[in-house]
Amino acid sequence: MQFKTIDEANQAVIQHITESEPFFLDVVPAKSVISELNGKALLHSGPPTVWEKMPHPMQGSCIGATLFEGWAETEEEAQKMLENGEVTFLSAHSVNAVGPMGGITSGNMPVVVVENKASGKHAYCNLNEGIGAVLRFGAYNDEVINRLNWMKDVLGPALSKALAQIEGGMNVNVIVAKAITMGDEFHQRNIAASSLFLREIVPYLITSGTPEKELQEVTKFLADNDQFFLNIMMATAKSVMDTAATVTEGSIVTVLARNGDQFGIKVSGLGDQWFTAPVNTPDGLYFSGYSSEDATPDMGDSAITEAYGVGGMAMVAAPGVVRFVGTGGFNDAVNTSDEMREICIANNNNLQIPTWDFQGACLGIDIRKVVETGITPVINTGIAHKVAGNGQIGAGTVRVPLGCFEKALEALAEKYGVEV
Template identity: 65%
Template structure:
């Protein structure tokens, strides 16, 4: 068999594993109970590995907030010094079956969503969406942010955990996702349909859960207010499904894309856990009045796992409204983006049929060979954080993955296959 045919066969298996994924939302638990290293003074961050000194503003701001939240100190300046002195260890979320939005900062007592992939054994974890405005994932860390995190730890997490126990089997996420993509969600910039569908699934069990009525009401209100609540569930879903596919250890399919504010990192099926990195690009988009492109932090967050799975920017055609973040409008342009993206993918995902794309499925299986060949890089829908710590979100837009990390991955896999002659 030719090398090309061998790669094609391996890719087919990887994509098949992605398509066969059976993600279920089963629980919400304190992070340290499922990620043991968080029992120590450890924080998780988004993206490929990065040292505290190299982090950009929003990630630093969130880390300071997490130190306060964990009550390792109650003084912001002391928190910053602790981090500068290296008293807190950092690990990428991706290294411990987790993903985190924007800064991705996750600490031991934050509640995390648990998504199980029942077609295999992968589980993935992600913190819960805090809503919009001043939130930790964008680097905000004042008292309001910290107190919301405590409420999530003390009320939202436990109430949702009890609710999910009432469901017996957890929530079948494929059902919600395939419905929501027909309702205008692309699962990165827009999750309102999936969030509502989730609330619809959970509401009866929330009524059954053994919790105080005030808490029930507050949780219901929070879920009703939080349009992007499903984003973090989607991220864990994509992670759990793609991690199963990563076990094949062959082929040229992208299994993770993520950014730490400095470096964009990808993993491919043929190279297991290895990261291939290149400097991140600057997102471009729309800014809240009073902010501009000059305030934008470079590309950051694990949420590009959604594009890795084939949704987000890759599925722009499903959510034409999101096209406006490109400064353009219109269904034809949304379609043009997805048409471009399918050129770098293995095939359409029959489980995610998109009505506005003549019911063609979403993209699945980004193939680095096609990326390198065409120079077309995945387009990512993203929130935009302020470059300074402590301010938060300033806009939203799109950004391209840098080509160089795909080229590096291709070279590395070629070398693994013995295709590179050394001088």
């Protein structure tokens, strides 16, 4: 090892995180940057999985994507194709991408392109569709497919033309640092960052040559979508954490992701290997008429935000969504972030949190600390209905299963020649 100790290696890992320079460069069709998507292939969230093991909403997303791509005409036809293995599934993380909830991304869907200029690493994420009946929660009716087409034909190109006018792209760190002081934790709550993004992009949208009607649609869509920034944040976190992983030593978590069946983590010193354990079902608040009985097991790559140190890790930054974690009020949020700090090795002073006495957000989840204390990272998450098409039914929190960390620790022991 090029470092004297694991601690030293971990310092190098978090240095990559604090010195990152993510820029939002472009919005492009996924297949233009992910060559694997040129055939009949779909990206999904979490560690690699197969059709049979996908939860129902993720299967619904696959059907929707198959219809969107025109590989099938009807739902039945699509279902058959997918069951027959005619469509290849890829873990988004394997192609520098991430996707929320089901994470289902096909070649013609537009993706955001974020570059960490400190390393040159690029990362991709699809665009946020808003709330209600949406593909990421397994809905695939005409409204969903029509919206996806509009995003491909109108939203994506408009954003691309707007971003092209910003020299070097849009500096994401600036938005993130501002928004965390405005009550966002970037997973459950992105209202401030989405608003700041809109403020930044509107002048360039206006001069992008987009026809007035489309311009009106695009700005209305962005203005109505509190969570639009989530997907930009996810690509940002992915570009940063992939850079941190280049250290190839140490015990820092670089990926947290789940596929509705298994929760998978990656660790800085353990390369591309997934360490998995069965996912938990989120606990939280439900929309009228729903309960935990109706919830799908945990899924989505959005937990990359927690790996980066925001989301549930930064609960204290977002008083507005505190009550998802309990009824103890703001104090519960302080306790949550304090608890998360126990398993991290530092604070990220680029992300100072006013409601936490200006401590920086949590930085560097150390698997050793997780195993030692039994404290597992808390993920803020949306909750999907277990039946595809019903969409989101609530929001809350879920814990990463401890088993992922225990397996990773065993692997770390092996890597460093520790025998017990």
